[in-house]
Amino acid sequence: MTAVQTLDIMLPHYGDTALMQAAVRSVLEQTDPDWRLTVVDDGKEPGVPEWFASLGDDRVRYQRNEQNLGITRNFRKCVELVESTHFAMLGSDDLLLPNYVATMRAAIAAVPGAAIYQPGVEVIDEHGMPSTTLGDEVKKRLYAPKDTGRRLVLSGEPLAANLLGGNWLYFPSIVWRADAVKEISFREDLSVIQDLALIIELIRRGERLVVEPATAFRYRRHSGSLSSSEAVSGARFGEAVRFFQEVAGDLDRHGWPKAARAARRHLSMRLHALTMVPGALRHRQSEAVRTLLRYALTNAR
CATH class of the missing domain: 3.90.550.10 (Spore Coat Polysaccharide Biosynthesis Protein SpsA; Chain A)
Incomplete structure (x- = not known):
């Protein structure tokens, strides 16, 4: 050592x-x-x-x-x-x-x-x-x-x-x-x-x-x-999706297609957005609910 x-x-x-x-x-x-x-x-x-x-x-x-x-x-x-x-x-x-x-x-x-x-x-x-x-x-x-x-x-x-x-x-x-x-x-x-x-x-x-x-x-x-407060509002997921889309392109150009596909799917982030929906409902944040569902179910930017 x-x-x-x-x-x-x-x-x-x-x-x-x-x-x-x-x-x-x-x-x-x-x-x-x-x-x-x-x-x-x-x-x-x-x-x-x-x-x-x-x-x-x-x-x-x-x-x-x-x-x-x-x-x-x-x-x-x-x-x-x-x-x-x-x-x-x-x-x-x-x-x-x-x-x-x-x-x-x-x-x-x-x-x-x-x-x-x-x-x-x-x-x-x-x-x-x-x-x-x-x-x-x-x-x-x-x-x-x-x-x-x-x-x-x-x-x-x-x-x-x-x-x-x-x-x-x-x-x-x-x-x-x-x-x-x-x-x-x-x-x-x-x-x-x-x-x-x-x-x-x-x-x-x-x-x-x-x-x-x-x-x-x-x-x-x-x-x-x-991160928790921005997650409830859905703000963190907009930043995350932008990053995932950008890095997917970078990794394609780098010759790492498997990593690029994982970035485009960002499955864990989608699940995280879905788990935040009940909290947004409890806070009666209808706009946040719609935002979180959009990030969970689509590739929305």
């Missing part, structure tokens, strides 16, 4: 201060101390700079944007601030388990050169309790590789087709190889599917994905998230 540099953990923050503080504490509780946390605050909540100053840990760096950048531009800023060879983009409402840094540094040492490292993930709700959603179960059963207890290395058109059918990765839990991401970064024209766009482009360029079986991350799903 080769030595792995300090792991950069980037935290683009906007929203609930208490959840963000819990995320930071989960970093401080790592069994492997070889990490550096950089928080880029895109909000204006009072007391946050003072709280970070009180931590007294020189591995924690905090800065507040002078003007609100929005989610994707703040992601891009975080990528620019990465100094190490590998980094994670922690969500400010998610949690690292204490073994996260040790687990991910071991995975990088065992399979050097990959661009994407996905650990085992526990899904929790807004109260921190274990949570199971239909979408997570479908992706786990139909798309995610079976858990053999061994590390997997995936790549190429089969992986691209698999993820375009149903993206079973958990973006905030991933460790990325910095040079590969810096060359591409996140697309400014996307707000809720920019992670998949980045991943597919990395795969198209020949990069590998490592699936680490050890559970090391707690991913929070709750109704207040950006």
Whole structure:
């Protein structure tokens, strides 16, 4: 195994201060101390700079944007601030388990050169309790590789087709190889599917994905998230369909017809849209219901 540099953990923050503080504490509780946390605050909540100053840990760096950048531009800023060879983009409402840094540094040492490292993930709700959603179960059963207890290395058109059918990765839990991401970064024209766009482009360029079986991350799903609120209104699906149609053409030109077909079908996204219909009905959002059904049943843009 080769030595792995300090792991950069980037935290683009906007929203609930208490959840963000819990995320930071989960970093401080790592069994492997070889990490550096950089928080880029895109909000204006009072007391946050003072709280970070009180931590007294020189591995924690905090800065507040002078003007609100929005989610994707703040992601891009975080990528620019990465100094190490590998980094994670922690969500400010998610949690690292204490073994996260040790687990991910071991995975990088065992399979050097990959661009994407996905650990085992526990899904929790807004109260921190274990949570199971239909979408997570479908992706786990139909798309995610079976858990053999061994590390997997995936790549190429089969992986691209698999993820375009149903993206079973958990973006905030991933460790990325910095040079590969810096060359591409996140697309400014996307707000809720920019992670998949980045991943597919990395795969198209020949990069590998490592699936680490050890559970090391707690991913929070709750109704207040950006993706959830945009899903209820149907807004996220318009962006997703535009992306799938665009990437299908790119993959056809790249000579990956199977992946292109998976993009055009985007079956998991259609199912997701269908599962959001009851929520839109409960909120009496008739226009959202029509929008969601259109995305679920057609190739509507």
